[in-house]
Amino acid sequence: MDDVLTLHEDPRSGNCYKIRLTAALLGLPIKRVQYDIMRGETRTREFLLNVNSNGRIPVLQIGDRFLPESNAACWYLAEDTELIPQDRFMRADMLRWMFFEQYNHEPNIATLRFWFAFVGEAHLSAEQIAQVPAKRIAGEDALAIMDNHLKNKDWFVGDAPSVADISLYAYTHVCEAGGFRLQDRPNVCAWLERVAGLPGYVPMD
Amino acid sequence: MDDVLTLHEDPRSGNCYKIRLTAALLGLPIKRVQYDIMRGETRTREFLLNVNSNGRIPVLQIGDRFLPESNAACWYLAEDTELIPQDRFMRADMLRWMFFEQYNHEPNIATLRFWFAFVGEAHLSAEQIAQVPAKRIAGEDALAIMDNHLKNKDWFVGDAPSVADISLYAYTHVCEAGGFRLQDRPNVCAWLERVAGLPGYVPMD
Incomplete structure (x- = not known):
């Protein structure tokens, strides 16, 4: 995994935590950028344009590409590792x-x-x-x-x-x-x- | 794909249709077993025990194994085909x-x-x-x-x-x-x- 991984998250969110836990179990370093969903920080024009037009977190940033949906992000991190069964x-x-x-x-x-x-x-x-x-x-x-x-x-x-x-x-x-x-x-x-x-x-x- | 594929479905359900459409686009033959959800036919003791303890359809039966959740079933059918991107x-x-x-x-x-x-x-x-x-x-x-x-x-x-x-x-x-x-x-x-x-x-x- 050569791309820098950045997690756009609210640390109180279990959906965000899933991605952080997957990265931790795999030993992958991940940067964290935090937003307060209670203050609407994922509904700003900048967030909607640049991070997720759905206005939701988490979003996993992989280099300059953005992947919303917690379970899709976990899948991305875990492909070809022991956290996804081979069968x-x-x-x-x-x-x-x-x-x-x-x-x-x-x-x-x-x-x-x-x-x-x-x-x-x-x-x-x-x-x-x-x-x-x-x-x-x-x-x-x-x-x-x-x-x-x-x-x-x-x-x-x-x-x-x-x-x-x-x-x-x-x-x-x-x-x-x-x-x-x-x-x-x-x-x-x-x-x-x-x-x-x-x-x-x-x-x- | 050697196992017989059987779709446990209500034909009015879009979730069931997804699986049938995936199989059709891939040219995979699939048997259909129909239930009427309006009459509770997926809440019977037999269904809960043998097909899905969640009481929900669709369930894709692969030989003698049962796979609930429409999108998981579509994924199963489409793995290693042109319907899932290689990247x-x-x-x-x-x-x-x-x-x-x-x-x-x-x-x-x-x-x-x-x-x-x-x-x-x-x-x-x-x-x-x-x-x-x-x-x-x-x-x-x-x-x-x-x-x-x-x-x-x-x-x-x-x-x-x-x-x-x-x-x-x-x-x-x-x-x-x-x-x-x-x-x-x-x-x-x-x-x-x-x-x-x-x-x-x-x-x-």
């Missing part, structure tokens, strides 16, 4: 868990953490409050699917850690800030400890 | 658009199509009705990002069709059933025609 089915199955993460897990578990731990319950809109029960149920469903999958397995795909584990770890290990209870999910708890014990692991800021 | 950055950029599709596009554009064209406006819950304005705005934002990206480009990544185009095509080409207007998005309209003109193209049922 064709397992590789697709890893992506399956990463799409599950963005569709079933993040919009519920990360959003409730953001609302309760950063926006604050007193500042939620009526529309947000109306969505809490459905997001609570869907988030619990996602945790239950994970706990069931890990019943007889150490890792999500095959018998080694992969980018799927990093992706799902990011918001799961801080889910209690959104009102979810990890003690009900013993297999998830044991897996969280395995991830935190990986050589090169870095914690969230 | 490392472009490959990750293709995944970027597929994660965008599942996070920014499908939950808004596909959901409003499902609610208005299949559930029916008169049968929506108060909670669903409350979510329509936010989903309308987020869906329009997704279409605007696509239209802007396609301003000087024929395809989403590089200069050839890829799985990103198939993934985004599925619900975009039927978005008017959810109340979105394609005539406001001329670059998207031209791109939809290019996808429909690809050799091997099959329409949605």
